[in-house]
Amino acid sequence: MLNIIWVFFFLAAFATALCKLLVLGDQQIFTQIMTAMFSLAKSAFEISLGLTGVLSLWLGIMRIGERSGFMSLLTRGLTPLFARLMPEVPSDHPALGAMVMNISANALGLDNAATPLGIKAMQELQALNPDKETASNAQILFLVINTSAVTLFPVTIFTYRAQLGAANPTDVFIPILIATYMSTLTGLLAVAVVQRINLLDRVILGYLAGFTMLVAGLLLYFAGLSQQQMLQQSALLSNVILFTLVTTFIIGAVYKRINAYEAFIEGAREGFQTAITIIPYLVAMLVAIGVFRASGALEIIADLFRALVRILEMDDRFIDALPTALMKPFSGSGARAMMVETMRSMGADSFAGRLSSIVQGSTETTFYVLAVYFGAVGIKNIRHAAACGIIADFAGITAAILIAYWFFG
Numbered sequence: 001m002l003n004i005i006w007v008f009f010f011l012a013a014f015a016t017a018l019c020k021l022l023v024l025g026d027q028q029i030f031t032q033i034m035t036a037m038f039s040l041a042k043s044a045f046e047i048s049l050g051l052t053g054v055l056s057l058w059l060g061i062m063r064i065g066e067r068s069g070f071m072s073l074l075t076r077g078l079t080p081l082f083a084r085l086m087p088e089v090p091s092d093h094p095a096l097g098a099m100v101m102n103i104s105a106n107a108l109g110l111d112n113a114a115t116p117l118g119i120k121a122m123q124e125l126q127a128l129n130p131d132k133e134t135a136s137n138a139q140i141l142f143l144v145i146n147t148s149a150v151t152l153f154p155v156t157i158f159t160y161r162a163q164l165g166a167a168n169p170t171d172v173f174i175p176i177l178i179a180t181y182m183s184t185l186t187g188l189l190a191v192a193v194v195q196r197i198n199l200l201d202r203v204i205l206g207y208l209a210g211f212t213m214l215v216a217g218l219l220l221y222f223a224g225l226s227q228q229q230m231l232q233q234s235a236l237l238s239n240v241i242l243f244t245l246v247t248t249f250i251i252g253a254v255y256k257r258i259n260a261y262e263a264f265i266e267g268a269r270e271g272f273q274t275a276i277t278i279i280p281y282l283v284a285m286l287v288a289i290g291v292f293r294a295s296g297a298l299e300i301i302a303d304l305f306r307a308l309v310r311i312l313e314m315d316d317r318f319i320d321a322l323p324t325a326l327m328k329p330f331s332g333s334g335a336r337a338m339m340v341e342t343m344r345s346m347g348a349d350s351f352a353g354r355l356s357s358i359v360q361g362s363t364e365t366t367f368y369v370l371a372v373y374f375g376a377v378g379i380k381n382i383r384h385a386a387a388c389g390i391i392a393d394f395a396g397i398t399a400a401i402l403i404a405y406w407f408f409g
Contacts, residue, residue: 005367005386009288013295020296033294040290044283048275055271058116061246062101063267064260066094068252081207085197086138088128095124099142104241106146106364118146118369119274119376126377134381135374141191143373143385147364148180148187148392154361160340161357166348174219175354175403176361181215183363183396190388274376281375285367289330298326315409318401320352325359325397329390332365355404362396 017033020026078100079091089095098121106114121142129136135143154176161169185208192199199205225233253260292298306319321342328335339360343353366389374382 006284006288009292012297013291016295016297016300029295033291036290036294037287040286041283044286045279047286048279048282052272052275055116055119055275056268057271059120059271059274060264060266060268061249062098062117062120063263063270064253064258065097065249067258067263068249068256068260070249070252078207080203084201084204085141088136089125089138090128093124093128095121095128095138098124102146114146115372116271116274118142118373119278122373122377123274126379132377133379135379135383135385137195139374139379140383140385140388141188141195141197143369144187144191144388144392145184146373147366147369147389148183148396156336157339157357157361160336161343161348161353164340164343164348164353166343166353169348172354172357172361174223175358175400175407177215177219178403179358179362179396179400181212182399183392186395187388187392190391191384194384194388277376278372281371285371286331289367292330293327298323301326315405317351318355318404320346321355321359321404324356325400328359328363328397329366329393330368332368335360335365351404351408354408355400358400358404359397362400363393366390366393 017029020029082096083091098117102114102117102121125139158169250260302322305322306316309316324335324338327338339356342356346352
Protein backbone atom coordinates (compact mmCIF):
# COMPACT_ATOMS: atom_id res chain seq x y z
CA MET A 1 0.00 0.00 0.00
CA LEU A 2 2.77 2.44 0.92
CA ASN A 3 4.50 1.63 -2.37
CA ILE A 4 1.34 2.48 -4.35
CA ILE A 5 0.85 5.75 -2.47
CA TRP A 6 4.53 6.71 -2.80
CA VAL A 7 4.64 6.03 -6.53
CA PHE A 8 1.35 7.88 -7.04
CA PHE A 9 2.73 11.05 -5.47
CA PHE A 10 5.66 11.15 -7.90
CA LEU A 11 3.68 10.23 -11.01
CA ALA A 12 0.91 12.72 -10.20
CA ALA A 13 3.49 15.44 -9.54
CA PHE A 14 5.28 14.70 -12.83
CA ALA A 15 2.06 14.69 -14.86
CA THR A 16 0.89 17.95 -13.28
CA ALA A 17 4.24 19.65 -13.78
CA LEU A 18 4.46 18.48 -17.40
CA CYS A 19 1.02 19.92 -18.16
CA LYS A 20 1.98 23.22 -16.55
CA LEU A 21 5.15 23.37 -18.63
CA LEU A 22 3.64 22.41 -22.00
CA VAL A 23 0.21 24.02 -21.66
CA LEU A 24 0.76 26.99 -19.36
CA GLY A 25 4.40 27.64 -20.19
CA ASP A 26 5.47 27.50 -16.53
CA GLN A 27 9.24 27.08 -16.89
CA GLN A 28 9.87 27.21 -13.15
CA ILE A 29 7.69 24.29 -12.12
CA PHE A 30 10.34 21.57 -12.39
CA THR A 31 12.83 23.80 -10.58
CA GLN A 32 10.31 24.18 -7.76
CA ILE A 33 9.80 20.42 -7.59
CA MET A 34 13.54 19.70 -7.44
CA THR A 35 13.96 22.38 -4.79
CA ALA A 36 11.20 20.73 -2.77
CA MET A 37 12.88 17.31 -3.12
CA PHE A 38 16.19 18.50 -1.72
CA SER A 39 14.56 20.67 0.92
CA LEU A 40 12.31 17.87 2.20
CA ALA A 41 15.16 15.34 2.20
CA LYS A 42 17.13 17.72 4.40
CA SER A 43 14.10 18.32 6.61
CA ALA A 44 13.53 14.57 7.04
CA PHE A 45 17.10 14.11 8.24
CA GLU A 46 16.81 17.09 10.60
CA ILE A 47 13.57 15.72 12.01
CA SER A 48 15.17 12.32 12.60
CA LEU A 49 18.21 13.98 14.15
CA GLY A 50 16.00 16.05 16.43
CA LEU A 51 14.02 12.95 17.30
CA THR A 52 17.17 11.15 18.50
CA GLY A 53 17.35 13.00 21.78
CA VAL A 54 13.63 12.66 22.46
CA LEU A 55 13.68 8.95 21.63
CA SER A 56 16.68 8.38 23.87
CA LEU A 57 15.05 10.30 26.71
CA TRP A 58 11.68 8.57 26.64
CA LEU A 59 12.89 5.06 25.91
CA GLY A 60 15.29 5.50 28.81
CA ILE A 61 12.43 6.55 31.09
CA MET A 62 10.34 3.66 29.76
CA ARG A 63 13.10 1.18 30.66
CA ILE A 64 13.13 2.52 34.23
CA GLY A 65 9.35 2.10 34.35
CA GLU A 66 9.65 -1.48 33.14
CA ARG A 67 12.39 -2.40 35.64
CA SER A 68 10.57 -0.80 38.58
CA GLY A 69 7.32 -2.60 37.78
CA PHE A 70 5.19 0.51 37.28
CA MET A 71 4.51 -0.16 33.62
CA SER A 72 2.75 -3.40 34.50
CA LEU A 73 0.83 -1.60 37.25
CA LEU A 74 -0.19 1.15 34.84
CA THR A 75 -1.58 -1.33 32.32
CA ARG A 76 -3.75 -3.30 34.72
CA GLY A 77 -6.58 -0.81 34.41
CA LEU A 78 -6.74 -1.24 30.63
CA THR A 79 -5.80 -4.92 30.48
CA PRO A 80 -9.43 -6.16 30.30
CA LEU A 81 -10.09 -3.86 27.33
CA PHE A 82 -6.90 -4.75 25.44
CA ALA A 83 -7.43 -8.44 26.20
CA ARG A 84 -10.63 -8.29 24.14
CA LEU A 85 -9.36 -5.93 21.46
CA MET A 86 -5.95 -7.64 21.13
CA PRO A 87 -6.30 -11.23 22.31
CA GLU A 88 -2.88 -12.17 20.86
CA VAL A 89 -1.05 -9.84 23.31
CA PRO A 90 -0.38 -11.42 26.75
CA SER A 91 -1.87 -9.50 29.67
CA ASP A 92 1.56 -8.91 31.27
CA HIS A 93 3.44 -7.96 28.09
CA PRO A 94 5.39 -4.64 28.10
CA ALA A 95 3.69 -3.63 24.83
CA LEU A 96 0.54 -2.83 26.82
CA GLY A 97 2.40 -0.33 29.00
CA ALA A 98 3.93 1.41 26.00
CA MET A 99 0.55 1.62 24.26
CA VAL A 100 -1.12 3.10 27.33
CA MET A 101 1.67 5.68 27.66
CA ASN A 102 1.43 6.57 23.97
CA ILE A 103 -2.33 7.02 24.05
CA SER A 104 -2.03 9.13 27.20
CA ALA A 105 0.65 11.36 25.63
CA ASN A 106 -1.50 11.84 22.51
CA ALA A 107 -4.50 12.75 24.62
CA LEU A 108 -2.45 15.37 26.43
CA GLY A 109 -1.16 16.81 23.14
CA LEU A 110 2.45 15.82 23.94
CA ASP A 111 3.56 14.92 20.42
CA ASN A 112 7.27 14.72 21.24
CA ALA A 113 6.56 12.20 23.97
CA ALA A 114 3.95 10.25 22.02
CA THR A 115 6.15 9.34 19.04
CA PRO A 116 8.93 7.49 20.89
CA LEU A 117 6.40 5.78 23.12
CA GLY A 118 4.46 4.67 20.03
CA ILE A 119 7.62 3.33 18.41
CA LYS A 120 8.42 1.44 21.60
CA ALA A 121 4.93 -0.09 21.60
CA MET A 122 5.30 -1.11 17.95
CA GLN A 123 8.66 -2.74 18.70
CA GLU A 124 7.17 -4.70 21.58
CA LEU A 125 4.26 -5.82 19.39
CA GLN A 126 6.74 -6.82 16.70
CA ALA A 127 8.33 -9.24 19.18
CA LEU A 128 4.98 -11.10 19.23
CA ASN A 129 4.52 -10.91 15.46
CA PRO A 130 5.07 -14.30 13.76
CA ASP A 131 5.57 -12.69 10.32
CA LYS A 132 8.14 -9.93 10.77
CA GLU A 133 7.40 -8.23 7.43
CA THR A 134 3.59 -8.26 7.75
CA ALA A 135 1.64 -6.13 10.23
CA SER A 136 -0.21 -8.14 12.88
CA ASN A 137 -3.81 -7.42 13.91
CA ALA A 138 -2.60 -5.88 17.18
CA GLN A 139 -0.14 -3.60 15.39
CA ILE A 140 -2.82 -2.40 12.98
CA LEU A 141 -5.36 -1.73 15.73
CA PHE A 142 -2.78 0.18 17.78
CA LEU A 143 -1.69 2.24 14.79
CA VAL A 144 -5.26 3.19 13.83
CA ILE A 145 -6.06 4.18 17.43
CA ASN A 146 -2.83 6.19 17.44
CA THR A 147 -3.55 8.02 14.18
CA SER A 148 -7.05 8.93 15.31
CA ALA A 149 -6.22 9.47 18.97
CA VAL A 150 -8.35 11.88 20.98
CA THR A 151 -6.50 15.12 21.76
CA LEU A 152 -7.90 16.59 24.94
CA PHE A 153 -5.62 19.65 25.04
CA PRO A 154 -4.94 21.17 21.56
CA VAL A 155 -2.86 23.98 23.07
CA THR A 156 -0.76 24.48 19.90
CA ILE A 157 -3.85 25.32 17.87
CA PHE A 158 -4.99 27.80 20.53
CA THR A 159 -1.56 29.43 20.43
CA TYR A 160 -1.61 29.89 16.65
CA ARG A 161 -5.12 31.32 16.77
CA ALA A 162 -4.10 33.79 19.48
CA GLN A 163 -1.04 34.90 17.49
CA LEU A 164 -3.16 35.45 14.38
CA GLY A 165 -5.65 37.68 16.14
CA ALA A 166 -8.58 35.46 17.08
CA ALA A 167 -10.97 37.23 19.46
CA ASN A 168 -11.43 33.98 21.40
CA PRO A 169 -8.70 31.47 20.41
CA THR A 170 -10.30 28.64 22.39
CA ASP A 171 -13.74 28.84 20.78
CA VAL A 172 -12.83 25.77 18.67
CA PHE A 173 -12.07 23.64 21.75
CA ILE A 174 -15.39 21.80 22.04
CA PRO A 175 -15.71 21.27 18.25
CA ILE A 176 -12.20 19.77 18.15
CA LEU A 177 -13.00 17.35 20.98
CA ILE A 178 -16.18 16.18 19.29
CA ALA A 179 -14.46 15.75 15.91
CA THR A 180 -11.44 13.89 17.27
CA TYR A 181 -13.63 11.59 19.36
CA MET A 182 -15.66 10.71 16.25
CA SER A 183 -12.42 9.97 14.40
CA THR A 184 -11.22 7.60 17.12
CA LEU A 185 -14.56 5.84 17.44
CA THR A 186 -14.82 5.37 13.65
CA GLY A 187 -11.27 4.03 13.43
CA LEU A 188 -12.01 1.48 16.14
CA LEU A 189 -15.23 0.44 14.39
CA ALA A 190 -13.43 0.06 11.03
CA VAL A 191 -10.75 -2.21 12.48
CA ALA A 192 -13.37 -4.14 14.47
CA VAL A 193 -15.28 -4.93 11.27
CA VAL A 194 -12.18 -6.17 9.42
CA GLN A 195 -10.77 -8.11 12.37
CA ARG A 196 -14.21 -9.26 13.57
CA ILE A 197 -13.83 -7.81 17.05
CA ASN A 198 -17.00 -8.09 19.13
CA LEU A 199 -17.66 -4.51 20.24
CA LEU A 200 -20.91 -5.59 21.93
CA ASP A 201 -18.86 -7.28 24.64
CA ARG A 202 -19.92 -5.84 28.01
CA VAL A 203 -16.36 -4.95 28.98
CA ILE A 204 -15.71 -3.03 25.74
CA LEU A 205 -19.05 -1.24 25.98
CA GLY A 206 -18.26 -0.33 29.59
CA TYR A 207 -14.91 1.19 28.67
CA LEU A 208 -16.40 3.12 25.76
CA ALA A 209 -19.11 4.51 28.03
CA GLY A 210 -16.48 5.46 30.63
CA PHE A 211 -14.32 7.25 28.08
CA THR A 212 -17.36 9.10 26.77
CA MET A 213 -18.23 10.29 30.27
CA LEU A 214 -14.62 11.37 30.86
CA VAL A 215 -14.57 13.43 27.66
CA ALA A 216 -17.94 14.94 28.57
CA GLY A 217 -16.69 15.85 32.05
CA LEU A 218 -13.58 17.54 30.68
CA LEU A 219 -15.73 19.41 28.18
CA LEU A 220 -17.94 20.75 30.95
CA TYR A 221 -14.98 21.75 33.12
CA PHE A 222 -12.91 23.54 30.47
CA ALA A 223 -15.94 25.10 28.81
CA GLY A 224 -16.49 27.02 32.06
CA LEU A 225 -13.00 28.54 32.08
CA SER A 226 -11.83 31.73 30.47
CA GLN A 227 -9.46 31.61 27.51
CA GLN A 228 -6.36 32.31 29.59
CA GLN A 229 -7.36 29.89 32.35
CA MET A 230 -7.98 27.11 29.84
CA LEU A 231 -4.57 27.54 28.23
CA GLN A 232 -2.78 27.73 31.57
CA GLN A 233 -4.56 24.83 33.25
CA SER A 234 -4.39 22.47 30.27
CA ALA A 235 -0.66 23.09 29.86
CA LEU A 236 -0.07 22.79 33.62
CA LEU A 237 -2.07 19.56 33.86
CA SER A 238 -0.17 17.99 30.96
CA ASN A 239 3.25 18.79 32.40
CA VAL A 240 2.36 17.85 35.98
CA ILE A 241 0.99 14.45 34.94
CA LEU A 242 3.99 13.68 32.74
CA PHE A 243 6.73 14.67 35.20
CA THR A 244 4.89 13.02 38.10
CA LEU A 245 4.94 9.80 36.11
CA VAL A 246 8.68 10.12 35.43
CA THR A 247 9.40 10.80 39.11
CA THR A 248 7.21 7.87 40.17
CA PHE A 249 9.20 5.53 37.95
CA ILE A 250 12.46 6.70 39.51
CA ILE A 251 11.11 6.42 43.07
CA GLY A 252 9.92 2.91 42.26
CA ALA A 253 13.39 1.99 41.01
CA VAL A 254 14.98 3.34 44.17
CA TYR A 255 12.48 1.42 46.33
CA LYS A 256 13.24 -1.82 44.50
CA ARG A 257 17.00 -1.09 44.60
CA ILE A 258 17.29 -0.98 40.83
CA ASN A 259 20.06 1.07 39.21
CA ALA A 260 17.86 3.69 37.54
CA TYR A 261 20.81 5.35 35.78
CA GLU A 262 21.97 2.16 34.09
CA ALA A 263 18.39 1.29 33.11
CA PHE A 264 18.01 4.74 31.55
CA ILE A 265 21.27 4.41 29.59
CA GLU A 266 20.18 1.01 28.26
CA GLY A 267 16.86 2.37 27.03
CA ALA A 268 18.45 5.55 25.64
CA ARG A 269 20.93 3.50 23.60
CA GLU A 270 17.99 1.72 22.02
CA GLY A 271 16.40 5.10 21.20
CA PHE A 272 19.53 6.23 19.32
CA GLN A 273 19.51 3.07 17.19
CA THR A 274 15.80 3.47 16.45
CA ALA A 275 16.25 7.07 15.27
CA ILE A 276 18.85 5.92 12.72
CA THR A 277 16.47 3.23 11.45
CA ILE A 278 13.72 5.77 10.81
CA ILE A 279 15.73 8.13 8.55
CA PRO A 280 15.26 6.40 5.14
CA TYR A 281 11.54 5.86 5.69
CA LEU A 282 11.01 9.47 6.70
CA VAL A 283 13.03 10.81 3.76
CA ALA A 284 11.01 8.69 1.32
CA MET A 285 7.61 9.86 2.57
CA LEU A 286 8.37 13.55 3.11
CA VAL A 287 10.05 13.92 -0.30
CA ALA A 288 7.04 12.31 -2.02
CA ILE A 289 4.66 14.67 -0.20
CA GLY A 290 6.89 17.62 -1.05
CA VAL A 291 6.91 17.04 -4.82
CA PHE A 292 3.14 16.38 -4.82
CA ARG A 293 2.55 19.72 -3.13
CA ALA A 294 5.16 21.68 -5.15
CA SER A 295 3.71 20.48 -8.47
CA GLY A 296 0.36 22.08 -7.68
CA ALA A 297 -1.50 18.75 -7.74
CA LEU A 298 -2.89 19.38 -4.26
CA GLU A 299 -4.26 22.77 -5.35
CA ILE A 300 -5.89 21.22 -8.41
CA ILE A 301 -7.67 18.65 -6.26
CA ALA A 302 -9.06 21.44 -4.06
CA ASP A 303 -10.31 23.33 -7.14
CA LEU A 304 -12.04 20.20 -8.44
CA PHE A 305 -13.81 19.78 -5.11
CA ARG A 306 -14.99 23.40 -5.27
CA ALA A 307 -16.41 22.94 -8.78
CA LEU A 308 -18.23 19.76 -7.73
CA VAL A 309 -19.74 21.42 -4.67
CA ARG A 310 -20.98 24.35 -6.75
CA ILE A 311 -22.56 22.00 -9.28
CA LEU A 312 -24.44 20.38 -6.40
CA GLU A 313 -25.48 23.88 -5.26
CA MET A 314 -24.02 23.37 -1.81
CA ASP A 315 -22.33 25.88 0.47
CA ASP A 316 -18.69 25.92 -0.64
CA ARG A 317 -17.16 27.85 2.27
CA PHE A 318 -15.57 24.68 3.62
CA ILE A 319 -13.46 24.36 0.46
CA ASP A 320 -11.18 27.16 1.72
CA ALA A 321 -10.14 24.88 4.60
CA LEU A 322 -9.86 21.78 2.40
CA PRO A 323 -6.07 22.10 1.81
CA THR A 324 -5.56 21.54 5.54
CA ALA A 325 -7.85 18.50 5.40
CA LEU A 326 -6.15 17.05 2.32
CA MET A 327 -2.66 17.58 3.75
CA LYS A 328 -3.46 16.33 7.26
CA PRO A 329 -3.20 12.56 6.56
CA PHE A 330 0.19 13.06 4.89
CA SER A 331 2.11 15.76 6.76
CA GLY A 332 1.46 17.25 10.18
CA SER A 333 3.77 20.22 9.58
CA GLY A 334 2.29 20.71 6.11
CA ALA A 335 -1.26 20.71 7.48
CA ARG A 336 -0.19 23.12 10.22
CA ALA A 337 1.26 25.44 7.58
CA MET A 338 -1.99 25.20 5.60
CA MET A 339 -3.99 26.07 8.72
CA VAL A 340 -1.82 29.09 9.50
CA GLU A 341 -1.99 30.30 5.90
CA THR A 342 -5.80 29.98 5.88
CA MET A 343 -6.14 31.98 9.08
CA ARG A 344 -3.62 34.56 7.89
CA SER A 345 -5.28 35.12 4.51
CA MET A 346 -8.93 34.81 5.50
CA GLY A 347 -8.86 35.69 9.19
CA ALA A 348 -8.60 33.56 12.32
CA ASP A 349 -12.26 34.12 13.13
CA SER A 350 -13.50 33.45 9.60
CA PHE A 351 -15.44 30.28 8.92
CA ALA A 352 -12.49 28.81 7.01
CA GLY A 353 -10.06 29.85 9.75
CA ARG A 354 -12.08 28.12 12.45
CA LEU A 355 -12.74 25.05 10.30
CA SER A 356 -9.05 24.61 9.45
CA SER A 357 -8.30 24.70 13.19
CA ILE A 358 -10.91 22.04 13.91
CA VAL A 359 -9.61 19.85 11.07
CA GLN A 360 -6.04 20.21 12.35
CA GLY A 361 -7.09 18.90 15.76
CA SER A 362 -9.50 16.21 14.54
CA THR A 363 -7.00 13.48 13.64
CA GLU A 364 -3.32 12.56 13.40
CA THR A 365 -0.95 12.35 10.42
CA THR A 366 -1.77 8.84 9.16
CA PHE A 367 0.93 8.29 6.54
CA TYR A 368 3.66 9.85 8.67
CA VAL A 369 2.75 7.45 11.49
CA LEU A 370 2.61 4.55 9.02
CA ALA A 371 6.06 5.38 7.68
CA VAL A 372 7.70 5.97 11.06
CA TYR A 373 6.08 3.25 13.18
CA PHE A 374 6.13 0.45 10.62
CA GLY A 375 9.51 1.61 9.31
CA ALA A 376 10.99 1.36 12.79
CA VAL A 377 10.23 -2.39 12.88
CA GLY A 378 10.69 -3.21 9.18
CA ILE A 379 7.03 -3.90 8.32
CA LYS A 380 6.48 -4.00 4.54
CA ASN A 381 2.97 -5.44 4.22
CA ILE A 382 0.69 -3.10 6.17
CA ARG A 383 -2.54 -4.96 5.22
CA HIS A 384 -5.65 -2.90 6.12
CA ALA A 385 -3.84 -0.34 8.32
CA ALA A 386 -3.86 2.47 5.75
CA ALA A 387 -7.48 1.86 4.72
CA CYS A 388 -8.77 1.92 8.30
CA GLY A 389 -6.63 4.96 9.10
CA ILE A 390 -8.03 6.82 6.10
CA ILE A 391 -11.58 5.91 7.13
CA ALA A 392 -10.90 7.39 10.58
CA ASP A 393 -9.41 10.51 8.95
CA PHE A 394 -12.42 10.90 6.67
CA ALA A 395 -14.80 10.59 9.62
CA GLY A 396 -12.85 13.16 11.64
CA ILE A 397 -12.69 15.65 8.76
CA THR A 398 -16.37 15.15 7.89
CA ALA A 399 -17.32 15.62 11.52
CA ALA A 400 -15.15 18.76 11.66
CA ILE A 401 -16.99 20.26 8.67
CA LEU A 402 -20.45 19.44 10.02
CA ILE A 403 -19.59 20.70 13.50
CA ALA A 404 -18.11 23.94 12.09
CA TYR A 405 -21.39 24.64 10.31
CA TRP A 406 -23.28 23.77 13.49
CA PHE A 407 -21.21 26.04 15.74
CA PHE A 408 -20.12 28.83 13.41
CA GLY A 409 -22.26 28.54 10.27
